[in-house]
Amino acid sequence: MKKKKKWISATIALIAVVAIIGIWFGFSANNAIGKTTTNTITDTNIVNEGGSGKVTIIEYSDFQCSFCAKALPVLNQIKETYEDKVEIIYKH
Known part of the structure; x- marks a missing residue:
């Protein structure tokens, strides 16, 4: 019990x-x-082309990551195609 x-x-x-x-x-x-x-963009971030773009792409990347390396040609193509309309910021 x-x-x-x-x-x-x-x-x-x-x-x-x-x-x-x-x-x-x-x-x-x-x-x-x-x-x-919100993610604050600081002076320590690598900004591609001075930051005058209307669209901002923030890439969180690692220099030793093989998948991050595969994204680089795509980002370069975007930058080449849209030139002053896009800004790419790399964070690591």
Whole structure:
């Protein structure tokens, strides 16, 4: 009989903890909805062609990443095609 009461108490406590965690995550998720983050472009970023473009592409890149290297010809083609209409910023 005592084991059954302990088991029921432990189950109720576990349900209460799960409910509290669920409520906490629910409020956290609701607070995050509608918020945006911004990335500041600083002097330490590499800006291609002076920053006069109407469209800005920010590439987050790694010099040792082979997939980042594969993106370079595409970005060069975009810059060649659209010249002064696009600005490419490299962040690493």
